[in-house]
Amino acid sequence: MTGRTTPHRSEIRPDLVVAQAAAWVHVTSPGSCWSGVERAAISQVALAALDDPDPLPPWVTPSSAGRPLPGDGVIPAVVADAVYRIARHASTLTEDWYRGVLDAGVDPVAYVEIVGVVVAVAAVDGFFRALGAPRPPLPAPVDGPPHGVHPPVEPATLNWVVVAAPADRAAAVVQGLSAVPEEFANLERLAAAQYIPMFEMDDQAWNRGTLSRPDMELVAARLSAARECFY
Amino acid sequence: MLRESVDAIPADDRPSDDETAARHHLLESFVAAVVGDDPDRADRARAELAEAYGDEWLVDTAAVVANFEMMTRLADGTGARLYPAQWEATAAIRAEHGIDGFASHRH
Numbered sequence: 001m002t003g004r005t006t007p008h009r010s011e012i013r014p015d016l017v018v019a020q021a022a023a024w025v026h027v028t029s030p031g032s033c034w035s036g037v038e039r040a041a042i043s044q045v046a047l048a049a050l051d052d053p054d055p056l057p058p059w060v061t062p063s064s065a066g067r068p069l070p071g072d073g074v075i076p077a078v079v080a081d082a083v084y085r086i087a088r089h090a091s092t093l094t095e096d097w098y099r100g101v102l103d104a105g106v107d108p109v110a111y112v113e114i115v116g117v118v119v120a121v122a123a124v125d126g127f128f129r130a131l132g133a134p135r136p137p138l139p140a141p142v143d144g145p146p147h148g149v150h151p152p153v154e155p156a157t158l159n160w161v162v163v164a165a166p167a168d169r170a171a172a173v174v175q176g177l178s179a180v181p182e183e184f185a186n187l188e189r190l191a192a193a194q195y196i197p198m199f200e201m202d203d204q205a206w207n208r209g210t211l212s213r214p215d216m217e218l219v220a221a222r223l224s225a226a227r228e229c230f231y
Numbered sequence: 232m233l234r235e236s237v238d239a240i241p242a243d244d245r246p247s248d249d250e251t252a253a254r255h256h257l258l259e260s261f262v263a264a265v266v267g268d269d270p271d272r273a274d275r276a277r278a279e280l281a282e283a284y285g286d287e288w289l290v291d292t293a294a295v296v297a298n299f300e301m302m303t304r305l306a307d308g309t310g311a312r313l314y315p316a317q318w319e320a321t322a323a324i325r326a327e328h329g330i331d332g333f334a335s336h337r338h
Contacts, residue, residue: 006277007286016294090307091335098310115308119301126300130265130293132277160310173302176309187301194298210284210291211258218255219292222262223299225328230335231306231313 006133019193020127023120024136026186030144031117033110033180034075039117040141041071045080046121047138049087050129058089078104079114086118091228098160108162109150109179115161116183123190153179173231195220257283261292307335 028040048070049055056062061081062069071080082101085093102108128135156167156175164178177184188198195216200206204213211219257280264276281289305311313321325331 007281007290011286012290013294016290086304086308090304091333093307093310093335095310112309115305118308119304122304123297123301127293127297130261130296131290132265132274158312158314171314172309172311173306176305176311187305190301191298194294194301208291210288211295215254215258216295219258219262219295220299220302222259223266223296224303225330226262226266227300227303228333228335229303229306230330230333231303231311 006131013193016127016193019189020124020136023124023186023190024139025142026182027117027120028139029142030146031113031180031182032148032150033107033113033146034117035146036142036144038075038146039113040138041074042079042083042114042117043121043138044070045075045083046087046118047125047135049084050122050125052088055088056084058085058092061085076105078106082106082111083114083118086115087122091230095160109153112161112177112179113183116177116180116186120183120186120190123194127194150179151181254284258292262296265293265296 027043028036030036031039034042056065056067061077062084063077063081069080069084071083075083078101085097098111101111106114125135151164153162154165154167156163156172158168158172159176161176162179163175164181167175169175170178174184177187192198196206196213207213207216257276261276261280264273267273277289280292330336
C-alpha cells in the first residue's frame with residue numbers, strides 16, 4: 001500500500017458529478033416498461049453482481065443456485081438472472097441466451113430498458129472502483145408506474161434487440177438503446193462527461209487538457225480487451 | 232479510433248516516442264490493475280498515475296474506464312454487430328491481436 005488517498009469527491013469534475021447523480025436518479029425512477037421500484041431493484045441486482053466476491057460462472061443463474069439477490073420479490077427471477085449475467089458476464093452473452101430471456105416472458109422493449117439501467121449502473125460503479133473511492137449509495141426509488149411510451153420498434157440487422165424504426169441507420173451501439181430513448185439520453189449524458197461529448201466524436205484531437213485523444217482511445221481499447229468485448 | 236486519433240496529431244506536435252511510451256505504459260498498467268482483483272496493485276497504479284500527472288489525470292482516466300465499463304455492456308447486452316465494411320477492414324488486426332477468440336465474437 002502506498003498510503004495515498006484518492007481524490008476527494010469535491011475534486012471530481014462538476015460535470016461528472018452531475019451526470020453520475022442524474023444517472024443514479026434515472027435508474028431509480030419510473031421508465032417506459034418498469035416502475036421506479038423495479039428499476040431500483042434492477043440497479044441493486046446489478047451492483048450485487050458487480051460486488052460479488054464469489055461470482056457464479058456465466059452458465060449458472062442466481063435463481064438456480066439459490067443465491068439470494070436484492071431484487072427478490074420485486075422483479076421476476078428471469079429478470080434478476082439476466083441482470084446478473086449482463087452486469088457480470090456481458091462478453092458471454094449470445095443471441096440464443098437473449099431469445100431465451102424473451103421466451104421466458106420478458107418483453108423486447110423491457111429487455112432494452114434493463115440493459116439501459118445496467119450499463120448506467122456499471123458506469124458509475126466503474127468510476128468509483130477505478131478511482132478507489134467509495135461508491136455513492138443509490139437514492140431511494142421514485143415510486144410510480146412505467147409510462148409505457150416508446151417509439152415504434154422493429155428488428156435490426158446490427159443488433160439482437162429491437163430498435164426504433166427505421167433500423168440500421170446508425171451504428172449498433174448508437175441504435176442499441178433507441179427503443180427506449182430515455183436510456184440512450186442517460187448514456188449520452190454519462191458518455192459526454194466520462195469520455196467525449198457526442199458532437200465532438202469526429203474531432204480526433206479533442207481533449208480536456210489532460211489525456212490526449214489517443215490516450216483516451218488507448219484506455220478504451222485496453223478496457224474493452226480486458227472485458228473481451230469483440231465490438 | 233486509436234489509430235485515427237494518433238494520425239490526427241500533426242507530427243511536430245507529437246510527444247517524443249519515449250514520453251508517449253512511458254505514459255501509455257502507466258495508463259495500460261492502471262487499466263490492468265483496476266479491473267484486476269489485487270487491491271494493492273490497483274492502489275499502486277493509482278498512485279503512480281497521480282504522482283506522474285496529477286489527480287485530474289487520475290479522475291479523467293477513471294472516467295474513461297467507467298465509460299467503457301458502460302459501452303462494453305451496451306455492445307454485448309444488445310448484441311451489437313459490426314457493419315460488413317468494418318468486419319472486412321478489421322480482419323487483420325483482429326487476427327493479430329486474438330480478438331476473434333473473444334467470447335463475444337459475433338457477426
